[in-house]
Each structure stands twice: as C-alpha cells, then as structure tokens.
Amino acid sequence: MAEFGFNEHHQNEVINYMRFARSKRGLRVKTIDSCFEELKESRLVEETFTVDEVREMLDGLQAVVRGEVETELINTAHTNVLLIRQLFSQAEKFYLRLQTDISELENRELLEQVAEFEKTDFKSNDKIHQEASKPKLAPLNEGGVSELLHKEITRLQEENGKLKARLRTLETQAMSALDERTRAERALIDIQKVQGEHQVADQSQEVSTLEDTVASLKEDYQRSLSANVASQKDLQQNLMSSKHDLLRVQEQLTLAEKELEKKFQETSAYRNMKDMLTKKNEQIKDIRKRLQRYEPNE
Structure with missing residues (x-):
C-alpha cells in the first residue's frame, strides 16, 4: 500500500477494514451456497420435473439469492457510512473539513491496485497478524x-x-x-x-x-x-x-446497546430472513404432505 502514500498506522487500519470486509463477504457467499445446497437436498428428489416445477424452483431460489445479495449490498453501504462517520468525527475535533471524490471510487487503476494488494501484501500481513497476539477490544467511546x-x-x-x-x-x-x-x-x-x-x-x-x-x-x-x-x-x-x-x-x-439491538430486529434484513424461514417451513410441510400422499406406508 506504499504506492497510496499511507504511513504504517493508516496501512494497518486499511488492512483491518479489508480483513473485516473479507470475513463478511465470505459469510455471505457461504449463505448463498447453502441456499443452493438446500434446494438440491429438499427439491431435487425426483428424476423428472415439469417445466412449471423447474420454473417454480428457480423463482424461489432467485428470490432467496436476490434477498441475500441485496441485504449484503445494503449492509456494505451502511458500514461504509459508519466508517466515513468515524473519520469525519475525528477530523471535526481538529476543525478540519474533509472532502471526498466519488469519481475515484470507479478508478479502475486504483481498484486493480487494491485487488493486487489483497492478493499479495495483504496475505503476508494477514499471516503476521495471526501469529501476533490479538489486541484486546477497547470499550465503546474510549476517547470520550x-x-x-x-x-x-x-x-x-x-x-x-x-x-x-x-x-x-x-x-x-x-x-x-x-x-x-x-x-x-x-x-x-x-x-x-x-x-x-x-x-x-x-x-x-x-x-x-x-x-x-x-x-x-x-x-x-x-x-x-x-x-x-x-x-x-x-x-x-x-x-x-x-x-x-x-x-x-x-x-x-x-x-x-439495547437500543441498537432493538433497531436491528426492526431492520429489513431481519424481516427478510424471518420471511424466508417461514416460506421454507411451508415448503417442507407441502413436501411432507406430497410424500404421505404418494407413499403412505413410509
């Protein structure tokens, strides 16, 4: 990250944020993979399917994957807003006014540099971080x-x-x-x-x-x-x-903290996940009824 002009402290901050983003991205990818695996195990139990059945399965899978991707994009945008908020708050303590250039967010050259850093330097720093002792979490509002x-x-x-x-x-x-x-x-x-x-x-x-x-x-x-x-x-x-x-x-x-937990339960991601679980339970009940109708002895 030396080509970006960062000092060692800021470079470590960038590495911590990229590590956080990578872990969140990995969890979301695993969630999408589990959606496909669940479809395979729960619906692909017969040898042949009609066009309507295939369309129904694909529509259901599309809705679930769309919800997961949309939730992750919204969460990423909100997380970036919180990160910018921290930087602006620190700058205002010293009476500074920071400016952002939105066009630089689509700079392909800089994006490729970040990707190259994540593939090479970030991995080496990640190993050093894993070998070193983990710092203790600081209390909220430590500087206040x-x-x-x-x-x-x-x-x-x-x-x-x-x-x-x-x-x-x-x-x-x-x-x-x-x-x-x-x-x-x-x-x-x-x-x-x-x-x-x-x-x-x-x-x-x-x-x-x-x-x-x-x-x-x-x-x-x-x-x-x-x-x-x-x-x-x-x-x-x-x-x-x-x-x-x-x-x-x-x-x-x-x-x-209690207020934040209450607000999280009212977010769209929480409601979407709850609706998805309700739909899946209904689908399982329907499958069980169909199995009892075709194979009553079992």
Missing part, C-alpha cells in the same frame, strides 16, 4: 468521558501521593526537632553539673531558642497536617464524583 475520568482519577491519586510524601517529610522534621531538643536538654544538665551558673544561663538561653524553634515547627506541622486533611477530603469527594460519572456513562452505553 470515560478516558477523561480515568485521567482525572490518576491525577488525583498522584497528587494524593505527593501530599502523603510531604506529610511524611514534615513528620520526620518534627521528630528530628524533638530529638534535638532532648539532646539539648541532656547536654544542659551535664553542663550544669560541670560548669557554673553563668554557663548555665547561656545554655538556658540556647535551650529557650531551641524551644521556640520546636514550637514554631510544631505550629507549621499542625497547619500542614490540617491542610493535608482538607486536601484528602477534597480528593475523596472528587474521586467519588468521578466514579459516579463513570457509572452513569456505563449505564448510558448499556442503554445504547
């Missing part, structure tokens, strides 16, 4: 509200970790100050025993300074602790709000 909520939760957790680290640092400083005060008090007692009252007065002033320093550190520690508690409460509230938003989005996605 759900991703923003995950990012916000991650940011809040990182901020909470930083606040906890700062709190531990302040606690270490406070403990160091207390230890220093204890050592100073012990040193003061030793100095009082060895030296005179003058030296004790100087040491008392130093101890008083240390006490003031410790008191200041305690005040800073209490203020930081209060601020950390308030920050943790805000973080917990934001986290709960984010979780509620995530649950609400998941519920909306579930409702959307």
Whole structure:
C-alpha cells in the first residue's frame, strides 16, 4: 500500500477494514451456497420435473439469492457510512473539513491496485497478524468521558501521593526537632553539673531558642497536617464524583446497546430472513404432505 502514500498506522487500519470486509463477504457467499445446497437436498428428489416445477424452483431460489445479495449490498453501504462517520468525527475535533471524490471510487487503476494488494501484501500481513497476539477490544467511546475520568482519577491519586510524601517529610522534621531538643536538654544538665551558673544561663538561653524553634515547627506541622486533611477530603469527594460519572456513562452505553439491538430486529434484513424461514417451513410441510400422499406406508 506504499504506492497510496499511507504511513504504517493508516496501512494497518486499511488492512483491518479489508480483513473485516473479507470475513463478511465470505459469510455471505457461504449463505448463498447453502441456499443452493438446500434446494438440491429438499427439491431435487425426483428424476423428472415439469417445466412449471423447474420454473417454480428457480423463482424461489432467485428470490432467496436476490434477498441475500441485496441485504449484503445494503449492509456494505451502511458500514461504509459508519466508517466515513468515524473519520469525519475525528477530523471535526481538529476543525478540519474533509472532502471526498466519488469519481475515484470507479478508478479502475486504483481498484486493480487494491485487488493486487489483497492478493499479495495483504496475505503476508494477514499471516503476521495471526501469529501476533490479538489486541484486546477497547470499550465503546474510549476517547470520550470515560478516558477523561480515568485521567482525572490518576491525577488525583498522584497528587494524593505527593501530599502523603510531604506529610511524611514534615513528620520526620518534627521528630528530628524533638530529638534535638532532648539532646539539648541532656547536654544542659551535664553542663550544669560541670560548669557554673553563668554557663548555665547561656545554655538556658540556647535551650529557650531551641524551644521556640520546636514550637514554631510544631505550629507549621499542625497547619500542614490540617491542610493535608482538607486536601484528602477534597480528593475523596472528587474521586467519588468521578466514579459516579463513570457509572452513569456505563449505564448510558448499556442503554445504547439495547437500543441498537432493538433497531436491528426492526431492520429489513431481519424481516427478510424471518420471511424466508417461514416460506421454507411451508415448503417442507407441502413436501411432507406430497410424500404421505404418494407413499403412505413410509
């Protein structure tokens, strides 16, 4: 696909879509083949047929095959619309306006290049894809509200970790100050025993300074602790709000899936398949009646 000017990422996207289209095409061909096989097994049970019987069988087969082909063409057109919708939606996020050239869709040279790619390069890429590990499916609307909520939760957790680290640092400083005060008090007692009252007065002033320093550190520690508690409460509230938003989005996605399933049951493809099954059941009942009439013992 290098002659089309695609980079590696876009080439992989094209390969994924061609793989999807090929699988859908293969399923539809198998369905058409099964229609012919079913006709052979259910209707071609006699040695001779009249012209009317042959015409009836061919008309029925034509209706079934026509319905299958029409359904596949409609589904392919709708699938292409959804693919174009994804591309346009991504472009509009960056304020771009994409344009399409319908005449290029019938360019024989480009169509032959695509066919050649599917026969050669696509097969080699298909083998590499089968050997590699399959990626997990991403949730619907991954780039929307759900991703923003995950990012916000991650940011809040990182901020909470930083606040906890700062709190531990302040606690270490406070403990160091207390230890220093204890050592100073012990040193003061030793100095009082060895030296005179003058030296004790100087040491008392130093101890008083240390006490003031410790008191200041305690005040800073209490203020930081209060601020950390308030920050943790805000973080917990934001986290709960984010979780509620995530649950609400998941519920909306579930409702959307149910709505899509309901719409699928109302599509023409579903109704055509149901009508086809009803006609086939009626044909089988008619064949059984004819068999009982000609061969009652069996």
